[in-house]
Amino acid sequence: MQLVKALIFDVFGTTVDWRGSMIRHCARFGLPEQAADLWRAQYQPQLETVRSGARPWVNLDVLHRIGLDQVLRELGSDLPNRYRETLVRAWHRLDPWPDVVAGLTALKETHIIAPCSNGHIAQSVNLAKYAKLPWDAILGAEIARAYKPDPRVYRASADALGLPYDEVCMVAAHNDDLAAARAVGLRTAFVPRPTEDTEPTSDWDIVAATFGELA
Known part of the structure; x- marks a missing residue:
């Protein structure tokens, strides 16, 4: 780990509290707490339509809109x-976990830090501005035109930094994310989150x- 020069981070769940944030955003439109969980349940199935080749590459805003429309049908809500x-744009405005900004700021002193998210570049930039995430770069799905855990996402992120894979560490609260990163040669760091x-x-x-503590 002393050789690691960059840390790349999962965002939804690891860096930001998507659930608490989306419950609040949904409530603005009279939607129950259940709506946030149902919407998140659409996340992997919608990503899989791209990963499987059933749908050509589209960014996460498009997939979030498809998932939202499905959830509103289930709830009988006609927004x-x-x-x-x-509401789709609300995914650009999610609150960071309490330890995140200070932790990232400390890590930035000694390492390159960047998201490796399934969010697209515009979403990641807007979220960084909103949540005050001090990234050095924006990496992840859009530069690879693929969605994690597709190995191309991790490779493209390390390649964009011009670093060997074993000098890049993936940070996530998802064991499957870390397993996929390890499979392509990245280092791994697990940080638990309640959601x-x-x-x-x-x-x-x-x-x-x-x-x-990671810093």
Whole structure:
């Protein structure tokens, strides 16, 4: 780990509290707490349509809109289009976990830090501005035109930094994310989150309780 020059981070769940944020955003439009969970349940199935080749590459805003429309049908809610677009854009405004900004700021002193997210570049930039995430670069799905855990996402992120894979560490609260990163040669760090995986399932290079402890 002393050779690691860059850390790349999962965002939804690891870096930001998507659930608490989306419950709040949904409530603005009279939607129950259940709506946020149902919408998140659409996430992997919609990503899989791209991963499987059933749908050509589209960014996460498009997939979030498809998922939202499905959830509203299930709930019997008929929101106007402008409200649906506002809710999709709410994924650009998610609150960071309390330890994140200080932890990233400390890590930035010694390492390159960047998201390796399934969010697209515009979403990641807007989220960084909103949540004050001090990234050095924006990496992840859009530069690879693929969605994690497709190995191309991790490779493209390391390649964009011009670093050997073993000098890049993937940080996530998802064991499957770390397993995919390890499979292509990245180092791994697990940070638990209450809405994601709470325990490591493998001997990751680092297990830390918070981003501050990781730093």
